[in-house]
Amino acid sequence: MPLDPKRTVSELRELRDLTADHNGAQRVAWTETWLKAREWFQAKLESLPVEQHLDAAGNRWVTLPGASPEALLLGGHLDSVPNGGWLDGSLGVLSSLEVLRRFASEFNGRPPITIRLVDWADEEGARFGRSLFGSSAFAGTHSIEADRGRKDKDGISLEEVLRECGIDMEHIGDAASERKNASAYLELHIEQGPVLEQMGLPLAAVLGTKGVERHAITFFGQEAHSGSTPMAVRRDALAAAAKLALEIRPIAARHKDAVSTIGSVKTFPGIVTAVVGRCEATLDQRDLEPAVLAAMHRETIEASERFAREEGCTVTWSRIWNIEPIPFHPELIQLCREAISEVASHKVPNEIPCLPSGPLHDAAEVSRAGIPTVMMFVQSLGGISHNKIEDTKEEYIELSVAAFDRLAMKTVAWIQNRGQ
Ligand SMILES: [Zn+2]
Numbered sequence: 001m002p003l004d005p006k007r008t009v010s011e012l013r014e015l016r017d018l019t020a021d022h023n024g025a026q027r028v029a030w031t032e033t034w035l036k037a038r039e040w041f042q043a044k045l046e047s048l049p050v051e052q053h054l055d056a057a058g059n060r061w062v063t064l065p066g067a068s069p070e071a072l073l074l075g076g077h078l079d080s081v082p083n084g085g086w087l088d089g090s091l092g093v094l095s096s097l098e099v100l101r102r103f104a105s106e107f108n109g110r111p112p113i114t115i116r117l118v119d120w121a122d123e124e125g126a127r128f129g130r131s132l133f134g135s136s137a138f139a140g141t142h143s144i145e146a147d148r149g150r151k152d153k154d155g156i157s158l159e160e161v162l163r164e165c166g167i168d169m170e171h172i173g174d175a176a177s178e179r180k181n182a183s184a185y186l187e188l189h190i191e192q193g194p195v196l197e198q199m200g201l202p203l204a205a206v207l208g209t210k211g212v213e214r215h216a217i218t219f220f221g222q223e224a225h226s227g228s229t230p231m232a233v234r235r236d237a238l239a240a241a242a243k244l245a246l247e248i249r250p251i252a253a254r255h256k257d258a259v260s261t262i263g264s265v266k267t268f269p270g271i272v273t274a275v276v277g278r279c280e281a282t283l284d285q286r287d288l289e290p291a292v293l294a295a296m297h298r299e300t301i302e303a304s305e306r307f308a309r310e311e312g313c314t315v316t317w318s319r320i321w322n323i324e325p326i327p328f329h330p331e332l333i334q335l336c337r338e339a340i341s342e343v344a345s346h347k348v349p350n351e352i353p354c355l356p357s358g359p360l361h362d363a364a365e366v367s368r369a370g371i372p373t374v375m376m377f378v379q380s381l382g383g384i385s386h387n388k389i390e391d392t393k394e395e396y397i398e399l400s401v402a403a404f405d406r407l408a409m410k411t412v413a414w415i416q417n418r419g420q
Contacts, residue, residue: 001105005401008091008098009394015040015078015094016086024388025086029079029122029133030161037078041119044097049109056174057137058121058167064104066114072411073116073185073371074099077123077134077362084124085390087190087397091378093119095188095401099408113412114181120362128158135362137175139369144169183415184332185366185373188404190392192359194383202396203344203403204353205336206375209364210257210286211293211325217244217304221313223269223277235312238267238276243307244300245281251299257356258287258296288325288356326364332374335414339407340376344399376404 019027019037027034038060045052045062052062063071076092096117103111121134128150136142147169150158159169196204221235245262252260261284268278283300287293301317308315337352355377357364367373378400381391392400 001101003098003102003402003405005098005398008094008401009397011044011094011097012086012090012397015090019080020086020388023083024390025080025084026082027078027080027084027090028082028126029124030127030165034079035165038119041078041093041097048101048104050100050104054166055134055138055178056167057134057142057172058162058165059134059138059175059178060119060121061178062100062117064100064109064111064115066107066111068113068416069181070183070415071114071116071181072408072415073118073182073366074408075118075120075185075187075362076189077120079122079124079126081124081126081386083388084386085190085384085388087390087392088192088385089123089189091392091397091400092187092189093117095404098401099405102405103408111412113183113415115408116182118178123362127152128161130158132360132362132365134175135365137172138178139365140173140176141365141368142172144172179369179371182371183418184329184411185363185371186332186404186407186411187361187363187373187375188400189361189375189377190385190390191355191377191380192383192385193380195355196353196377196379197381197383199353201349201353202347202379202393202399203340204355204377205333205340206328206363206377207333207354207356208288208325208327208367209357209360210259210288211290211323212360213283213285213293213297213322214320215283216318216320217241217281217283218316219279219281219304219308219311219313220315221277221279221311222275224275226273226275229275234275236275237279237311237313238265240304240307240311240313240315241265241279241281243310244304247303247307248283248300251296251303252285254299255287255289255292255296258285258292259358260285260296260300282320286358288327290325293325323360326367328363328367328374329372331414332372332411335410336374336376336407339403339410343403343406347399374407376400376407
């Protein structure tokens, strides 16, 4: 049975029909619809010579044992955000399934090394605000303390929901045992951004996931009456924040792939008749290079202090969250580029594009655990994701499955050569 990328497209459609309503995909982790999607997926495995189980964090592992216990991991996530798209995550799982089938049939059920498919549990963190749940347990970066108190918007605790799904929060770290014999991890994902479409290209190798610096910035000025306070003497906290909101553009533009966002601004007292005395803003900055991220952060602090002075205000910073950039494996990036050029040579130039990923992915956690990792991106139409209009040309989905399969073959050879 050769690789059949058209089957992947039709299975993605089947899954969409099963789990979407008129607002989009509703496969939010730890809900009935998600469990239904997982059951549907399990039924797809029946005729395959595989072993499957859930690990201690709820990740589903499907193993096709090979001549060697060394394992190539392939994966994605069946969970979605509420009102999500039909490809985010599920393309990774269903393309991996197709590749697994190809290995099973080509090698009569026993490939040279072990092939394992993983459906990560709760990549999106949509219900409890904890992204990369299953993959971080696998990677050993998970902290139970932070998760113990998590509740959804109806006040139901994560711990309770996990228990209903047969998962004991105290033991989710045991998922780390799945790392045994893991030699490499590959993930195919939609880009979720507009870059490949702008370049007119179907596929790219992913260099890694960008590091993130997330901060709360507060400007303090003086609340004052909007009628009686002359313009020249105002200490307007919003004016300082507004200057910063524009300045982050040239700061980011000094660095090639850097992005910087002020996503929220609150003013106090926040009434129509008062100069703003306090302004709270949030900042999210991302880049693949630690030095670039640090420079952008420093330049933004300096700018905020300058604008505070200009407006007679003061400014304070406090870190909300950060994560370092996570580069993927250079040799696997190269294999990914070769796979793309071999399968899609008619569609791509000589120089196969490499992109950093702005969003985080399960692959970042796997890479953090020290397992050689790479991702492949396929173009997203309009760059839209986490939305029911998320889409990719069918022709490109098929091409991506073929290129991903080629990458899997190359990686098996790479693992075998490395072991010699
Ligand atoms: Zn995803």
